[in-house]
Amino acid sequence: MFINFWYAAATSNSLTNTPVKLTMLGQNFVLFRDSAGDAHCLSNVCTHRGGSLAGGKVRGDCIECPYHGWQFNGDGACTKIPSLGPVDGVSKIPARTKIDSYPVDERYGLIFVFLGDLPEAERPPIMEVPEWGQEGWRATVQQPGEWKIDYKRSIENSIDPAHNEYVHDTHGFSGANEDYRVHDLNLKETPWGVGFWNKMYSPPLAESKMRAESGRSAASFIDAGTGHHGPSSVWTHIHPTAKTFLHQYLFETPITENTTRLFLVTMRNFMGTDADDQRMMERNLYVAAQDQKALEDVEPVCTPRTNTHEVFMPADVPIARYREFCKAWEEKGWRIDVDRMIAGRGKVAYAIPSPARRASKGWVIDPVPLLPPGEGLKAAAE
Numbered sequence: 255m256f257i258n259f260w261y262a263a264a265t266s267n268s269l270t271n272t273p274v275k276l277t278m279l280g281q282n283f284v285l286f287r288d289s290a291g292d293a294h295c296l297s298n299v300c301t302h303r304g305g306s307l308a309g310g311k312v313r314g315d316c317i318e319c320p321y322h323g324w325q326f327n328g329d330g331a332c333t334k335i336p337s338l339g340p341v342d343g344v345s346k347i348p349a350r351t352k353i354d355s356y357p358v359d360e361r362y363g364l365i366f367v368f369l370g371d372l373p374e375a376e377r378p379p380i381m382e383v384p385e386w387g388q389e390g391w392r393a394t395v396q397q398p399g400e401w402k403i404d405y406k407r408s409i410e411n412s413i414d415p416a417h418n419e420y421v422h423d424t425h426g427f428s429g430a431n432e433d434y435r436v437h438d439l440n441l442k443e444t445p446w447g448v449g450f451w452n453k454m455y456s457p458p459l460a461e462s463k464m465r466a467e468s469g470r471s472a473a474s475f476i477d478a479g480t481g482h483h484g485p486s487s488v489w490t491h492i493h494p495t496a497k498t499f500l501h502q503y504l505f506e507t508p509i510t511e512n513t514t515r516l517f518l519v520t521m522r523n524f525m526g527t528d529a530d531d532q533r534m535m536e537r538n539l540y541v542a543a544q545d546q547k548a549l550e551d552v553e554p555v556c557t558p559r560t561n562t563h564e565v566f567m568p569a570d571v572p573i574a575r576y577r578e579f580c581k582a583w584e585e586k587g588w589r590i591d592v593d594r595m596i597a598g599r600g601k602v603a604y605a606i607p608s609p610a611r612r613a614s615k616g617w618v619i620d621p622v623p624l625l626p627p628g629e630g631l632k633a634a635a636e
C-alpha cells in the first residue's frame with residue numbers, strides 16, 4: 255500500500271453531515287460534511303485519549319469527539335476542550351492537539367482524498383474521466399463492493415488481456431475458441447502507468463437491448479484498451495463498433511493489505527435512458543463478480559515482491575511493468591511497511607502523514623511506518 259496518491263473514499267451522494275468511519279491503507283479516518291456541505295477527511299483518532307471521532311457528531315463545521323467532547327475543524331485544528339471551561343477552553347488549547355486532515359477533491363460522483371504529505375504541486379493527479387459531463391455521454395457510478403483481495407492483484411487482473419477468454423463469458427469463449435491467442439499488445443506509457451490497445455475476439459452481448467445497441471450481432475474482433483494510473487486506478491476502453499464506446503474507470507481503495515473497496519465510473523455514448531443505466535450497472539456487477547471469484551482464490555493473497563515464483567508470458571508484460579512502477583514508488587519512500595504496521599496493531603495508533611506535517615512539528619499520533627527506499631527491495635530479493 256502506498257501513501258501519496260488520491261484514493262476514492264465514498265460516493266458523493268452517500269455522505270451527509272453524519273460522520274462516517276472508513277478504513278483506508280490500514281488506518282481509520284472520519285469523513286463528514288460541514289455546514290456548507292464541504293467534505294472533510296481527518297484521521298479518526300482523537301488526540302486526547304484515542305476516542306473514535308466518527309462515533310461523535312458534526313457541530314457546525316467541526317467534528318465532536320464522543321468521549322469528552324473535544325471539537326476539531328475540517329483542517330484538523332482543535333477548537334474546543336469542554337473540560338477547560340468556556341473561556342480557557344479556547345485560550346488554552348495546546349498546538350499538539352491537532353489532527354491530520356487530508357486534501358479532498360469531489361469529482362466524478364466520488365469523494366477523493368489525498369492520503370499523504372506531498373505539497374499540492376507534487377501530488378500525482380487523480381485518474382481523469384475526460385468524458386464526464388460531455389455531451390453525448392452518460393455516466394453510472396457504482397460500488398462493486400468490498401473484496402477479500404490485495405488491490406494490486408485486481409489492478410494486475412484488469413491489465414491482464416489473457417484472463418478475459420476464460421473468466422468472462424461476456425467477452426471470451428471460456429476456452430472453446432481453438433484459434434485463441436493474445437495478439438501483440440500496443441503498449442503506451444504515461445508518467446503514472448502503462449496501458450495497451452489490442453483486438454479482442456468476442457461473442458455478441460447476451461442481453462438483447464445491449465446487443466442491438468452495440469451494433470454487433472455476431473462474434474467479431476473489437477478494439478479494447480486498458481491501463482493503470484498510479485497503484486490503484488485502471489481505465490478500460492471498449493469499442494464494440496467504430497461508433498459505440500464504453501469507457502470504464504475503476505478506482506480501488508485498499509482497506510487493509512488484503513481487503514479492497516471498489517468504485518466504478520462507467521461512461522458510454524449509447525443506450526441513453528435511466529433503464530439503460532440500470533442495465534449497464536447490472537452487467538458491470540455480473541462481470542465484476544467473475545473477476546472477484548477468480549481473485550479471491552489466488553495465492554498468495556498479496557502480490558509477490560519478486561516475479562521469480564511466477565512464470566510470465568508475453569501477455570503478462572503489462573503486469574511486469576506495473577510491478578516496476580510500484581517499485582519506483584517504493585523507491586520514493588511511499589510504500590507502507592505493512593509488516594511493522596501489523597506488528598503495531600492494537601498497541602500503536604498510526605496516522606497517514608498529512609501535508610501539514612511538513613510545515614509543523616509536534617504531532618501526537620505516530621506516522622505509519624514506511625519502507626525506507628532500497629531496504630524493502632533488498633529484503634524481497636533475499
Ligand code: FES
Binds near residue numbers: 304319322
Ligand atoms: S478522547 Fe476525544 S475528547 Fe477525550
Ligand SMILES: [Fe+2]
Binds near residue numbers: 421545
Ligand atoms: Fe476481468
